[in-house]
Amino acid sequence: MTINKYLRVSKYSQTLLINQASLTREQNQQNVYKFGFGQSPFPVPQEIVKALANAAHRKEYMSVQGHLPLRQAIVDFHLQQEQKKWHSDNIIVGAGSKILLFCIMAAFEQAEILLPAPSWVSYAPQGKLAGHKVTWLTTEFNDHWQLTPEQLNDYCNKRDNPDIPLILVFNYPSNPTGQTYSAAQLSALATVMKKHNILVIADEIYSLLTFNNNYETLEHFYPEGCIVSSGLSKWCGAGGWRLGFIHIPPELSKLKETVIGVASETYSCAPAPIQIAATTAYNQLDLANEFLTKQRELLNSISQYCTEKLQAVGVNVHAAQGGFYIFPQFDRFTSKLMQRGITTSEQLTLTLMEETGVALLPGSAFGMPENSLTTRLAFVDFDGEQVFSKHPNDYSFDKVKQGIEQLCNWLKAL
């Protein structure tokens, strides 16, 4: 039976290539600096792990929309943390926020998905799986890789079919760039979004890891058209627990019902024990604050370290303002790289892996043009548990430091 030609094209291969090269190096006992994969290095707090163990017997299907005490805990938590004025009726809990993003897209018979480039790897494949057109708007290093109101307005003015709903997926702090938006920037963008009636999915999964703890939200300027998504994966270090949620504003109640319908026909509900443990996580404000303060401080200092080292050898890179990532651009090395036959971000990341063991992801995986010499660097190749158990002055990020040194030496030797 030949099934291959009936399968969809998957970009997953790009990440797999890097993983394969890194496995080969490890088998040969060579160092690998894992800056490719961006999982939280921090352990889930013990109290929350215990809550999960105690809930292991919970075997029932829960409501598709999510366990009510959990939805209420999410509302209370985000009121305290971010002054969000939500109601539990408007929260939908899912097995990770990722599936919920897909459910929103799948709720539309026809839509256009608009993505700033660079954006997280899964939005475009999800948009296509849902049967929609996907459009990228490429951003610039000098704009901190941020979408500008002019760019958004220009695109909306020249859309082929302005009647088709336009869904912008808008993520800040950003994976892959680590950049976030100021209140003034969000306000200016919201004016354009309102004018063109854009539905925005504000992916705020990294919001609690904003380093200055002064997080601005688009929702404040555009409540009626803004769906917020978030979850436990990043701030609570619990990606594999698969617990996320979205808030859909009351103005979009019909959409909310449709999304719940899609959820019901796909994942049914998030796992019951996880929902119970998540209720504890969202109810423990003091615990969360202590955990968050430590993470922000650590992540900020590692980001600063990496950024300064890379800038010193001529790399264009902005320090992260939140999350786990920076987005180095190697334009100043274009001619030297070209002499070595490297003209795309994919060639750059493969050569780097082969020659130095430094694993980065190519900018093209995030929607950047093939020939843009950009990469994503996840600066979380360290053991968060060990780091937490030490005195703040004894934090050691040897692996990150060595990897950055390898990268800088390679560039200097070009």
Ligand code: PLP
């Ligand atoms: N959005 C962004 C930008 C992410 O980086 C991730 C996880 O890597 C997700 C969404 C998905 O998060 P979840 O674990 O809630 O599905």
